[in-house]
Amino acid sequence: MNIPTANYLNKRVLKLNVGFLLSAGPSNHKIMALNITDPVKIADDLVVKSINGTLRLSRNKEGILVQASDLVFVVDRECSRCLNTFEHPISITIEELFASPHPIDESEFFVGQDGQLDLAPLLRAEALIQLAHREYCRVDCQGLCVYCGTNLNDTTCDCADNQIDPRMAKLKELLDAGK
Ligand SMILES: [Zn+2]
Ligand SMILES: [Zn+2]
Secondary structure (H helix, E strand, O other), rough: OOOOOOHHOOOOEEEEOOHHHHHHOOOOOOEEEEEEOOOOOEEEOOOEEEEEEEEEEEOOOEEEEEEEEEEEEEEEEEOOOOOEEEEEEEEEEEEEEEEEEOOOOOOOOEEEOEEEEEHHHHHHHHHHHHHHHOOOOOOOOOOOOOOOOOOOOOOOOOOHHOOOOOHHHHHHHHHOOOO
């Protein structure tokens, strides 16, 4: 990811003011669109290029339940095969209680004294789960030539014809002997 730091939105954009909902009391809810089209640095190890979806914030006795089933983050990723950077949309589902008042037992998520709820740590945790596995720029990515490093999606090389994998040499011997 090589977007200049100055061009990131501060992760404060992921702080939601829910004071009004806390005051409204249990069984009230609010639907909130989350449409961020600029890159946001959610954490030191995570920049997303856009975030789109809808949050449902429900006030209950314990605090604010945050739910979303259609959040889509677009992140820049490196293809595990050809190493090209590509834009990868990932779908995030969240359902988490942000406790209020802040409980003694130090729940991981809670509404701050200022009536603000910070989505960044939750979104980071969910995104990193999605990003943990290998991803390819496209299903039929040809990857790099193991001999010369050519990106085989863009062009071809003769290496595969001219060289033989040592592990395959024995097989070739057998095949040649059978000719
Ligand atoms: Zn690729
Ligand atoms: Zn090659």
